[in-house]
Amino acid sequence: xxxxxxxxxxxxxxxxxxxxxxxxxxxxxxxxxxxxxxxxxxxxxxxxxxxxxxxxxxxxxxxxxxxxxxxxxxxxxxxxxxxxxxxxxxxxxxxxxxxxxxxxxxxxxxxxxxxxxx
Amino acid sequence: xxxxxxxxxxxxxxxxxxxxxxxxxxxxxxxxxxxxxxxxxxxxxxxxxxxxxxxxxxxxxxxxxxxxxxxxxxxxxxxxxxxxxxxxxxxxxxxxxxxxxxxxxxxxxxxx
Numbered sequence: 001x002x003x004x005x006x007x008x009x010x011x012x013x014x015x016x017x018x019x020x021x022x023x024x025x026x027x028x029x030x031x032x033x034x035x036x037x038x039x040x041x042x043x044x045x046x047x048x049x050x051x052x053x054x055x056x057x058x059x060x061x062x063x064x065x066x067x068x069x070x071x072x073x074x075x076x077x078x079x080x081x082x083x084x085x086x087x088x089x090x091x092x093x094x095x096x097x098x099x100x101x102x103x104x105x106x107x108x109x110x111x112x113x114x115x116x117x118x
Numbered sequence: 119x120x121x122x123x124x125x126x127x128x129x130x131x132x133x134x135x136x137x138x139x140x141x142x143x144x145x146x147x148x149x150x151x152x153x154x155x156x157x158x159x160x161x162x163x164x165x166x167x168x169x170x171x172x173x174x175x176x177x178x179x180x181x182x183x184x185x186x187x188x189x190x191x192x193x194x195x196x197x198x199x200x201x202x203x204x205x206x207x208x209x210x211x212x213x214x215x216x217x218x219x220x221x222x223x224x225x226x227x228x229x230x
Contacts, residue, residue: 006161041225043207093162095161109163110161114159
């Protein structure tokens with residue numbers, strides 16, 4: 001099956017620093033990648049949708065200048081949390097949509113990145 | 119309004135017992151419905167995917183059903199194991215493939 005990886009799996013940083021999270025589709029080309037945030041005991045909340053080569057589309061209430069998304073290739077998308085604060089501490093999960101014919105409605109999730117901001 | 123509602127919110131069962139989780143949706147146009155299992159601290163993993171024309175699909179001890187007329191789906195877990203303890207999320211894909219609607223999940227706890 002299709003595999004999506006995330007790096008790092010966990011990160012601890014100081015308040016005010018920036019953190020970059022990578023999301024890679026390992027064995028397929030992802031025309032679209034999604035970024036989610038999940039707080040404890042809550043469901044996934046979609047933050048933004050990114051299409052390769054174009055600007056990401058952010059969900060209402062998500063600051064695009066704080067959560068920078070780059071989808072530079074068909075296998076890599078990055079989420080940078082800029083000037084992180086403790087309230088940004090969360091579990092960040094990416095997913096990738098397989099762009100192949102007949103697979104376009106399939107979404108594969110990464111294992112998630114636990115961000116803790118001190 | 120496109121919504122996905124899951125019930126129950128949480129469930130505790132004894133190991134070896136069966137259970138059924140529910141998912142009701144109002145998403146239109148409907149493309150497909152997926153059940154995911156999410157272990158604590160991990161990303162969701164797909165269990166089953168069902169399109170409009172499919173009524174039931176199995177994956178080992180997991181069996182999903184879909185009634186497209188009533189817009190309801192269920193996930194039945196047979197002979198539960200301790201490793202089944204997780205959150206189960208129902209996700210409905212709308213006709214335009216970039217829209218996925220998530221249920222809030224059912225937290226299942228299987229006790230020995």
